[in-house]
Amino acid sequence: MARVFIPSLLRSFTGGSAEVEANGATVRELIEDLEARYPGIRQRLLEGSHLRPNISVAVDGEVSPLGLLETVSPTSEVHFLAAIKGGMAPSMGSLSPSSAP
Amino acid sequence: MQKKMHVTATINGEVQEFLCEPRQSLLECLRDILHLTGTKEGCNDGNCGSCTVLMDGRLVTSCLVLGPEASGAEIVTVEGLARGRELHPLQKAFLEQAALQCGVCTPGFLVAAKALLDREPQPSEQRIRWWLANNLCRCTGYDKIVRAVQQAAAELAATQGGMNRL
Amino acid sequence: MSTQSYQVIGTRPIRHDGVDKVTGRALYGADIQMAGLLHGAILRSPHAHARIRSINTSKAEALAGVKAVVTAADFPPTGDRIVDLGEGETPLSYIRGNILASGKVLYRGHAVAAVAATSPHIAAEAASLIEVEYEPLPCVLTAPEAMRPGAPLLHEDLKTKEFGQQTDRVSNIAEHFRHSLGDLEKGFAEADIVLEREFHTATVHQGYIEPHNATALWNNDGRLLIWCSTQGAFVVRDTTACILDLPVSQVKVTPMEIGGGFGGKIPVYLEPVAALLSKKTGRPVKIVMSRKEVFEGTGPTPGSFIRIKIGAKRDGRFTAAQADLAYEAGAYPGAMVGAGAMTVFAAYDIPNVTIDGYDVVVNKPSTAAYRAPGATNAAFATETVVDEIAEHLGLDPLDLRLKNAAKEGTRRADGLKYRRIGCVEVLEAMKAHPHYRAPLEGANRGRGVAIGYWFNAGLPSSCTISVNADGSVTLVEGSTDIGGTRTSVAMQAAEVLGIPAGSVHPVVVDTDSVGFTAVTGGSRTTFATGWAAYEAAQDVLRQMKERAAKLWGLEPSAVRFEGGHFRASGHEISFAELAARLAETGGPVVGRATVNPRGVGGSFAGCIVDVEVDPETGKTSILRFTSIQDAGRAIHPSYVEGQMQGGSVQGIGWALNEEYFMGPDGEMRNSSLLDYRMPTALDLPMIDTQIVEVPNPGHPFGVRGVGEANIVPPPAAIANAIYRAVGVRMRRLPMSPPNLMQELWKKS
Known part of the structure; x- marks a missing residue:
């Protein structure tokens, strides 16, 4: 199972744990598995079927340009990061030139 | 609309005539009327040096000179530094020393540095820094600009007649 | 990779757009x-x-x-x-x-x-x-003021967000987030010394000409x-x-x-x-x-209020660190506080960390990125506290940093683990630099050091390369060239194709003429657009091998490319010779690539500075300055040095003079280049540079990107130097004559 690092402000969902395990071949599946284990957490990460604005996901130490579609392996480390506008790097995973919604 | 004035001036060695409004600066005349856009505007109040040109051998910020004041004057802009296809030693040195990044301050620095070397062929580093303190560059930290001026000074000294260049 | 020898990379060709820029022919927007x-x-x-x-x-x-x-x-x-x-x-x-x-x-x-x-x-x-x-x-102009309950609200409907959750708190705090690692209380309890300090930094502008x-x-x-x-x-x-x-x-x-842009x-x-x-x-x-x-x-970069607390053992090992960062976003949310939080302790391996970030709106222009946005404010705070700890413990400031330096595998407070980074290498280069050991004599003089970090960015870039019959190529890219990137991108294609840099003609084109390319920013252009050029050049080589194979009646897999020549058993043809024969072997060759690269490698930069303070006026002069940065691989060393020198001097300006001098009515009182005092040539010595190369394993040539990290350490290094010169710890930027005199008067 992948190691998921829970941001400080979401640890109320995981009983205070900073690090949990979850299954999934992609980040999207991983979030579904997290939701099954920690109900309510999905809604803090997703807005509809997209990652929330200003949240990006890093798999194995690198902020993913693919976001929810990123592949996750059983040995992966997954982080959800606050990607505050500005400064390029923290938001580098979420560039989609003319993204809806 | 103000009535336009007729101005005759020698610009980069050629006599030019143009019409301008009395409120137009020499910078506007060079750029908008004569299409010599090598001279840049960075502040329009004489503090950045991007619009530096030579007026009768004297360095001026052309944003602070009115167009009609150029009547009868000899103006040299960055476009007047090269001789035909041959770059001025300062232009060559700026390229070789990588003394420009964005390049927008470069015309002003080149004209100012030329005025310095015309007067003082072998300036010290401190003298170069003092002379160029009217020109702001935000990209380079000035290091490579100072070195380029030093290189051009050395080349001009090594060239016979270098001191007599325009 | 570092042992590989290159023909083009590492050389210093004249930039392709140079002649136009020294003759006044280059066309800028206003032209x-x-x-x-x-x-x-x-x-x-x-x-x-x-x-x-x-x-x-x-x-x-x-x-x-x-x-x-x-x-x-x-x-x-x-x-x-x-x-x-x-x-x-x-x-x-x-x-x-x-x-x-x-x-x-x-x-x-x-x-x-x-x-x-x-x-x-x-x-x-x-x-x-x-x-x-x-x-x-009524207006509010600083983060602490705007965060106070009852402060005038800029956006009456703005509710504070906390990691994806809209709270019901209406305030000027657009967002609050926290990174935490380990057990902060335990970490501070283990410390022999704990220092807590507060810092203020002024709003500054990018200052492009x-x-x-x-x-x-x-x-x-x-x-x-x-x-x-x-x-x-x-x-x-x-x-x-x-x-x-x-x-x-x-x-x-x-x-x-x-x-010029610098993020602005x-x-x-x-x-x-x-x-x-x-x-x-x-x-x-x-x-x-x-x-x-x-x-x-237009966007200046945020002013900020920062509180830093660091605990260390007697031997210098850091046990815990805490930061509160409140950055002024200006009129709309989006201060650079996320980046500030990710860089504030980025140079150190600290087991127990908590960082709180606040994105605060104030009645000032909406802020924009400025060269490593958010990191300079944060490093000013951290690096002066680290200096103070070194002083208290009687340790050399670089030894203290080396003892705690982040390295491959170090986990940052935001959770990410470093891959190969050059923090230790930069610190060691600083320690070994002759400047660090040179005697510095005279009254009111002092030397300071600091280190800073910037992640750098990847993001999409596109590129096409057309082969010309004369053996040159035309390279089409979408990255505006602010400081010589046409050349650093072209050089990477030239290296692959085995041709001189001058045989690549780079052009920056409009949005109809090239694939999507993200901004020139985040130190990404030489890294990402360079990578696109590398890939497009590989595509050219692949097609050219097919042409050579056709000429020789062989399978393409039998053709290899080495030293600028296509070779197969008994056959050899140079790139230029084959380029002349494209028409007869099937027509033009155009290589293309788009990348959205992973493998971004962050860069550390350190500086050593000697200052002299005039105790009568509070004016600080820079006597000597050395910038040391990990470039990964320096494609064009002159322009790498140029980035280091330019970033250092912007950092010096930020440290010593630059600020939005605001009246209580929110009017900027110094909105001209006379009164907003950027460094001139006369204010500075030569800026010495030393390029460290710890190749980024994530890039074909090891490039990291060098545009930003260099601005991060100067304010802290200058503050540390001022302390050694006149004995006052400056915790407010700028360290301008009036601000420094106030501290000197307090001391006496």
Whole structure:
């Protein structure tokens, strides 16, 4: 199972744990598995079927340009990061030139 | 609309005539009327040096000179530094020393540095820094600009007649 | 990789666009001339915070020569939605509201209306004839003030977000987030020394010499054509299309030469306004900002309030660290505090860390990125506390840093683990540098050191390479060239193709002519666009091998390329010779690539500075300065040095003089280049550089990107040097003569 690092402000969902395990071949599946284990957490990460604005996901130490579609392996480390506008790097995973919604 | 004035001036060695409004600066005349856009505007109040040109051998910020004041004057802009296809030693040195990044301050620095070397062929580093303190560059930290001026000074000294260049 | 020898990489060719830039021929945005061109001017708010009661444009419209006036009411009603336009996701209403205010003005200099006229003078006169009735409101100008309960609210509907959750707290705090690692209390309990300090840094501007400009032509076929000065033509295209409710294909943006950006030319200010004016008049409209408009109306970088607490064992090992960062976003959310939080302790391996970040709106211009945005503020705080710990423990400041230095595998507080980084290598290079051991004698003199970090960015880049019959190639890219990147990108293609840098002709083109390319920013161009050039060149080689195989009647797999020649058993042909035979072997060869690279490698930069303080005036002079940075691989060392020198000097300006000097009414009192005091040649010594190369394993040539980290350490290093010179710890930027005198007087 992948190691998921829970941001400080979401640890109320995981009983205070900073690090949990979850299954999934992609980040999207991983979030579904997290939701099954920690109900309510999905809604803090997703807005509809997209990652929330200003949240990006890093798999194995690198902020993913693919976001929810990123592949996750059983040995992966997954982080959800606050990607505050500005400064390029923290938001580098979420560039989609003319993204809806 | 103000009535336009007729101005005759020698610009980069050629006599030019143009019409301008009395409120137009020499910078506007060079750029908008004569299409010599090598001279840049960075502040329009004489503090950045991007619009530096030579007026009768004297360095001026052309944003602070009115167009009609150029009547009868000899103006040299960055476009007047090269001789035909041959770059001025300062232009060559700026390229070789990588003394420009964005390049927008470069015309002003080149004209100012030329005025310095015309007067003082072998300036010290401190003298170069003092002379160029009217020109702001935000990209380079000035290091490579100072070195380029030093290189051009050395080349001009090594060239016979270098001191007599325009 | 480091043992590989290169033919082109690491050399110093003359930049491709150099001659145009030293002869005055290079065309910048303001140089555009065209038939029927009108000139625009913007009317800006005289209040820092006010409700707009009414706007009356009739007098302006009546002035001879005026062709059109626009206000926010002329924007199409697109409603609000979240858009990502290159720097993270933002509500469209914020972007639009900053371009032309509607309802309220949120800072002095906020654009309210615009005019197009037959000359810039008439346009300016007409703008002054627009009558706006304001209801002034109280303003807040600093983060601590704006965070106080009961502070005047900029956005009455702004509720603080906490990691994806909208709280019900209405305030000027747009977002609060926290990173935590380990057990902070336990960490501080283990410490033998704990220092806690507070810091304030002033708002500063990027200070590019070329003011913002844009020319727009809403053509008769319905297409919108834009020429402008921008770090990212595609960002301008997408933003303008969003705001004007156009499909992106209806907008073509041509990036002109750009006279500096440093992050400040990523946001869009003028293009949609010029477009609206062109739509109304049917003529091209050019708008060029004045310097005052640049200061008052475009993104400076955030001022900040920072609290740092670090605990260490007697031997110097850090046990815990805590930071509170409150950054001023300006009028709309989006301070660089996320990046500040990710860099504040980035140089160190600390087991127990908590970092709280606050994105706070204030009545100042909406902030923009500025070279490693957010990191310089944070490093000023951390690196001066680290210096103080070294002093208390009697340790060499570089030894203390080395003892705690982050390395491959170190986990940062935001959770990410470092891959190969050059923190230790940079610190060791600083320690070994002759400057560090050189004697420094004389009264009121001191030496300081500091280190800083920037992640750098990847993001998409596209590139095509066409092979010419003379053996040269034309390289088409979409990255505006601010500091020589045409050449650093071209050199990577040249290296692959085995041809000289001068045989690659790089061109930066409009948004119709190349695939999507993200901004020139985040130190990404040499890394990512260079990578696209590398891949496109590989594509060229693959096709050329097929041609060689055809000539020789072999399978393509039998052909290899080495030392600039295609070879197979018994056959050999140079790149140029084969280029001349493309017509007979099947026609032109064009290589192409798009990348959205992973493998971004962050860069550490350190500096050593000697200062002398005049105790009578408080003026600090820089006697000697050395910048040391990990470039990964220096493609063109002269331009790497140039980035290091330029970033260092911007850091020196930030440290010693630069600030938005604000009146209580929110008016910037020093909005000229005379009073906003950027360093001149006379203020500085030569800036020595040493390039460290710890290749980035994530890039084909090991490139990390060098544009930013160099600005991060100078303010802290100068503060540390000032302490050694005159014995006062400066915790406020700038360390200008009045601020330094206050500390000296307190001491005596």
